[in-house]
Amino acid sequence: MMPTSPYGRLMKPIPLLLLSSFMIISCAQADELGAPQLYLENCASCHGTGPEGGSAPSLFDGVLMHGSNLDSLKANIAYGIDDGGMPGFEGGLTDGQITKLALFIQAGDPPALLKKLEKTPAVKLVGSLADQVTIADYITDVDKPWGFVFLDENTLLITEKDGKLLRVETSGTKTEIKGIPEVKSSGQGGLLDVALDPDYSENGWIYLTFSHGMSGKSMTKLVRGKIEGNQWVNEETLFEAKVQHYVSGGRHFGSRITFDAEGRLYFSIGDRGQKEQAQDIGVPNGKIHRINRDGSIPEDNPFRFKDYPSIYSFGNRNPQGLIMHPGSGVLWSTEHGPKGGDEINVIRSGKNYGWPAISYGRNYNGSELTPYQAKPGMEQPASHWTPSIAACGLDVYTGDLFPDWKGRLLAGSLAYQSLRLIEVNDDQYIGEVEILSDEGRIRDVTTGPDGAIYVALPSKIIRLSPRPD
Ligand code: HEC
Structure with missing residues (x-):
């Protein structure tokens, strides 16, 4: 019908x-x-x-x-x-x-x-379930945390955008891990995501993305290494762009890391402010990439015979949320649009997500960016946020503390300072509610080992647990 x-x-x-308490707080013009x-x-x-x-x-x-x-x-x-x-x-x-x-x-x-x-x-339709949540400071006094993971119940690894990797105990002890790569921290660039190998307990590999500088220009780079004591060791470069594809300026680096059930690694690179390049599979920016964990190329990568065989999808503007849904095996991304047109996408091999040829957004000055919201051969988003929420950080809730929320997506918003709980059905977007607002710009979110939800704000990590009745 x-x-x-x-x-x-x-x-x-x-x-x-x-959601009997639903209200409409935002609706597209x-x-x-x-x-x-x-x-x-x-x-x-x-x-x-x-x-x-x-x-x-x-x-x-x-x-x-x-x-x-x-x-x-x-x-x-x-x-x-x-x-x-x-x-x-x-x-x-x-x-x-x-x-x-x-x-x-x-x-x-x-x-x-x-x-x-x-x-x-x-x-x-956006309502609020924020009244079901208790908020507590978890880790304070961190400087612009960008990504974080739990090493165990009581220990986190946190990236600070300006270039520090910290190991933080819940007791408050912070240790800087020495010897990580030098990052180019300017504009949106810096030390970005951190992820643990799916077999971390056996092999100890830790993955980092960051803005790598070269002759005044920069590009997102991916390495892995291990931590011995307080030292970063055994580093291997898994992805590095060709020198001629480094870009000046500090915009749109991506970047998030996630793994599928077979252990392959996905990571995102934003368009670096060069929007037309998102459509060019000869350059690495404006893409989502897939590699094996040792940096080799999976046999069925869609562009494996091209210059960048790691490219998995293209036409992506600036994806700063990327997560493999463990239940459905669907790869979800959230990406910043221009003015309007932030997208939540289902990422599939070889597909073109259309930026900048199609978009629900406009130029920042309000002028028209493209008359097209759809074109043949280009994927539609599963949904879009217009006006933009500045989507950043994405996870699937997998804990037991909020049993009704299992399997739903958790999506952060910088601009609205809000955390969205998104109902999906396989690859379909169904609807969303807010579960946190006005605490600060949300950079990253993850389900903790204890089933609580952890959220990175500009200077701290907070913990969300159910409010006792
Ligand atoms: C109430 C019914 C109705 C609605 C609603 C309607 N149309 Fe039509 N439209 C028609 C009919 C009937 C014709 C055929 C008229 C004729 O051939 O004399 C037609 C003809 C047209 C034609 C010319 C087709 C040709 O063969 O050259 C165009 C173009 C068109 N419509 C576009 C639209 C668009 C775009 C919309 C929505 C904004 C729209 N119509 C909404 C009934 C409707």
């Missing part, structure tokens, strides 16, 4: 989340809707979504008897077709929306896009 309102798609899942949504809301009821049409003829069957050039399409949509039953939308839709729709009708394969879009909610 075709939903008649954008709320329709989200109506059903809400009882699942048991009408002119931020993409062409496909505009089509679904205004046109599909008569024209249908496929080549067979509906009560009115299909606009996608190759026959446009009233004209197929942009001007006649716009005129037909704006003024209608007098005696034929086609209403005029001038007044109801803005000029920009009418142009979007006309371009959409001309685009390659609208029915395929509409099909994909049926699972791309444009509107968020």
Whole structure:
């Protein structure tokens, strides 16, 4: 059934989340809707979504008897077709929306896009379950923690953006690990993510991503090493860009690390502020990469015969959340959009996520970035945040302290200072609620060994546990 309102798609899942206290705190502005949504809301009821049409003829069957050039399409949509039953939308839709729709009708394969879009909610229903959570300071006095992992119940490894790797005991003792690579900390760059090998207890490998500087330029780099005493040892470089692909400036490094069930490693690199390069598989930025843990290339990597055989997906703007869902095996990413159009994506081998050719966002100054929200051959996000939340940090809740939340995603937001609990069903985004707000910009989140939720804020790590009734 075709939903008649954008709320329709989200109506059903809400009882699942048991959110009687839901309220709408953010909803996309009408002119931020993409062409496909505009089509679904205004046109599909008569024209249908496929080549067979509906009560009115299909606009996608190759026959446009009233004209197929942009001007006649716009005129037909704006003024209608007098005696034929086609209403005029001038007044109801803005000029920009009418142009979007006309371009959409001309685009390659609208029915395929509409099909994909049926699972791309444009509107968020966001409520709060923050009253179910108790917040406590866990580790204080850390400086811009970017990533963290638990070595055991009482010990964390924390990266500080400016370049320190700390081992921190819950008693408060902090030890700097000496000998890690020198990082280029400027702008958004620095020491970034840290991850433990899936077989850490046997092999001791620890993985780090960071901004690596070379001749005034920089790029995201990935190494692994071990810790002996307070010393970083046995370092191996697993990914390093070619020198000619280093970029000046301090924007969009990514980067997060996650592993699949077979132990392969995925990591993200942002577009480095060079948006067109996200579409170029000859360069490493604007991509999600996959390697074996020793740096070798998995046999079925989609671009294994190209210059960067580690590339797994492309057209990714700045993914700063990346997690393999242990239940479904679905690889989820969250990525910063420009102004609007932050995305949550299901990452699949060889796919193009469209940046900057398609986007739900606009340029930072509000001007149009692209008229396209969808194109053939490009993936739709599972959902998007417009306005942007500045998505950063992503995990799957796997603990027992909040039994109802098991298997849901935990997504951090820098700009809204909020932590979202996202209901997903396999590769479908269902809906989300806020479980923490106004504590500070959230950089990273993880389920702890004790089942509590740990969140990295600008100068501390806090612990979220259930509030006693
Ligand atoms: C109430 C039903 C209805 C709605 C809603 C509607 N249309 Fe139509 N439209 C029609 C009918 C009927 C025709 C055929 C008119 C004719 O051929 O004389 C038509 C014709 C058209 C044509 C010309 C097709 C051709 O063969 O050249 C275009 C373009 C078009 N519609 C676009 C749209 C768009 C875009 C929307 C949504 C913004 C829309 N229509 C919404 C009923 C509708």
